[in-house]
Amino acid sequence: MVHSPRRPERALITGAAGGVGSATARRLVEDGAKIAITDIDETRLAKLAEETGGLALPADGTDREAVRNVVARAAAELGGLDAVIATQGAAIGGGASPKHVDSYHRALDVNLHGSFYLAGEALPHLVASGGSLVLFASTAGLIAGPPGAAGYTAAKAAIIGLTKWLARDFGPKGVRVNAVCPGFIRTPLAEGSMAHLAQREGITLDEAYAASAAHVPLRRVAEPEEIAACCAFLASGDASMVTGHVLVADGGGAAVDASTVVFDS
Structure with a gap:
């Protein structure tokens, strides 16, 4: 059985131009990792690459072929992958009416399908290294998300289900798969x-x-660095017995029964 190192040595971070993605990239570099970073925002990605020394691989994370190329290049340039952290996402609005169908599908593409494509491409590399995959859900996947966020809420709930299934299927192959569920983050x-x-x-x-x-x-x-710390923990050997887990990092919000807040002093 291959065991992942205490800290991942070779990591790919998606959605890296965003607040949590960039904080995660910085955290992993501080922990000693070589990183590849990808995002659709080429300008911000290039700035982060210059800051961290990471390999910038700009791409649309909803394009299956683009995701395949990113993972292949990252693995080739880094000499393999110990961790893949998928922080990509977007708060795309839209309710349940027919006029919001396009927004609903777009929310699924960005928040769910891109992570599914990434997992499919990255898992063979993670099997080879005994590595770790961290997906990005939300408390909106556990409880109803904000008004006008039907697709976002559905996608984040699906990420949780996908995480558990991948953990079950790839655990026997030495890969750990977990998800982070933040509440609001200052991003x-x-x-x-x-x-x-x-x-x-x-x-x-x-x-x-x-x-x-x-x-x-x-x-x-939350601050982005706090969620990055959760991602770094799940990607590391410190979490060697943790898989199929949904780490809720929301300051305790999801633990509160909304009907009881009237009693708060």
């Missing part, structure tokens, strides 16, 4: 929702973040 992805809340209530962006966490036990939203 550009969250700022659209926060800006809407701020405008609606006539408050500042910081006040909107605070309002969104008013009934979260820790009373705050």
Whole structure:
């Protein structure tokens, strides 16, 4: 049986131009890994590559052929892959009415299908190294997501199911597969929702973040580096007996019964 190293030595991070993706890339480099990074945003990806020394592989993560090329190049340039961390995603709005069908499918493409393509291409390399795959879900996959987020919520719930199935199927081959479920994070992805809340209530962006966490036990939203630390842990040998797990990192929000918040002092 091949066992992964205490810290991954060769890692691919997708969605790396985003807040959590870039924080994860920096964290893994600090931990001593060689990294390849991919994202559809070429400009921000190039800046991150210059900062971290990572291999920049710009691509559309919803394009199966592009994903295949990214994984192949990353494995070839790094000499294999010990960890793949899929932080790509987008908060694409849309409800259940027929007029939102296109948005629904787009939300699935970005938040689910891209991770499915990535897993299919990366797993042979992770089998060879006894490595780890970390997928990115959300508390929206555990409980109802924000209004107007039908596709996003469905996709994140599906990521959790995909994680468990992959863990079952690839565990006997020495690969661990886990998911991270954050709540709100202070990133550009969250700022659209926060800006809407701020405008609606006539408050500042910081006040909107605070309002969104008013009934979260820790009373705050996450910073990208905190979620990156969760990803780094699951990708590492420190989590050697952890697979099929959904790590909820939301300050305790998903643990709260919404009907009880009226009793909060």
